[in-house]
Amino acid sequence: MKKFLLLIREDITNDGNTTDESFHAGIQAMTKWVEELAESGNYLGGEPLQSEGRYVSKDFILSDGPFIESKEAISGYVFIQAENINQAVSIAQSCPEVTAGNILVEVRPIIEMEDE
Numbered sequence: 001m002k003k004f005l006l007l008i009r010e011d012i013t014n015d016g017n018t019t020d021e022s023f024h025a026g027i028q029a030m031t032k033w034v035e036e037l038a039e040s041g042n043y044l045g046g047e048p049l050q051s052e053g054r055y056v057s058k059d060f061i062l063s064d065g066p067f068i069e070s071k072e073a074i075s076g077y078v079f080i081q082a083e084n085i086n087q088a089v090s091i092a093q094s095c096p097e098v099t100a101g102n103i104l105v106e107v108r109p110i111i112e113m114e115d116e
Helices: 020-040 085-093
Strands: 002-011 043-048 053-056 062-065 072-082 104-109
Touching (some): 020 072, 072 085
16 A cells, blocks of 8 residues: 545635534534544544644745735645555545535655665
């Protein structure tokens, strides 16, 4: 099995436009999805992320986030294992918030580093 990182991207301009009921329904659907991934053996970990953050450059310049010019932000990640990228994409497509059109998921293979 190969490892993949699913980066959860969402429109931060909609932040605050969601009803409490819709927000909690989304959380419940995501929790159920993660539980199903764990039961299948594909789930390795994951967490939601706060919108606060910093960008760091080679000059050690820090910029506060979220950024006014940015519409989309990474709001969380899910670490999975799958047979190949096609299966990882299929897993990402099964995310209830993806199927609802609320988020996008970027699927990134992890480079396995061999021990020396």
